[in-house]
Amino acid sequence: MKPKNTICLWFDKDAQEAARFYAATFPDSKVTAVHHAPSDFPGGKKGDALTVEFTVLGIPCLGLNGGPTFKHSEAFSFQIATENQEETDRYWNAIVDNGARKARAVGARTAGASPGRLRRGRSQMRFRLAAVRQSVPSTR
Numbered sequence: 001m002k003p004k005n006t007i008c009l010w011f012d013k014d015a016q017e018a019a020r021f022y023a024a025t026f027p028d029s030k031v032t033a034v035h036h037a038p039s040d041f042p043g044g045k046k047g048d049a050l051t052v053e054f055t056v057l058g059i060p061c062l063g064l065n066g067g068p069t070f071k072h073s074e075a076f077s078f079q080i081a082t083e084n085q086e087e088t089d090r091y092w093n094a095i096v097d098n099g100a101r102k103a104r105a106v107g108a109r110t111a112g113a114s115p116g117r118l119r120r121g122r123s124q125m126r127f128r129l130a131a132v133r134q135s136v137p138s139t140r
Contacts, residue, residue: 007062009061010070011063011064012066012068015049015051015065025094026056026057026080029055030054033053034049035051035053044065048065
C-alpha cells in the first residue's frame with residue numbers, strides 16, 4: 001500500500017548526498033528516484049538534482065534542493081528505537097563520522113546521555129537532520 005504521507009525535507013543543494021547517507025546507514029532505507037533539472041535555472045544548471053525520493057526505515061521522504069532560504073533545526077528530528085547499545089553506538093558513530101560536528105551535543109541532549117552511558121535494554125536515539133555533512137561542516 002502506498003503511504004498517504006511523505007516527509008518533505010528542504011536542503012540547500014545536497015539532498016542526494018543526505019539521502020545516500022541515510023540509505024547507507026539505516027535498514028529499510030534507500031534512494032528510490034532522483035529528478036534532475038531539464039535546463040539551467042536561477043541558481044542551478046541543467047542536470048542538477050532538484051528532488052530526491054528516498055526512505056528512512058521505510059518512511060517515505062522527499063529531499064528538495066530549494067536553496068539556502070530555510071535551514072534545518074531541532075524542530076524536526078528522526079527518533080530511532082534501537083534494540084541495544086551496539087545499535088545505538090553504530091548509528092551515532094555513523095552520524096559523527098559523516099562530519100556532524102553538532103551531532104555529539106544534539107544526540108546527548110535528546111537521547112538523555114552519551115552513547116557510552118545509554119545502558120537500557122531498548123534504547124532510543126534522536127538525531128537532527130542537520131547531522132549530515134551538507135548542513136554541518138566537517139571537523140576533519
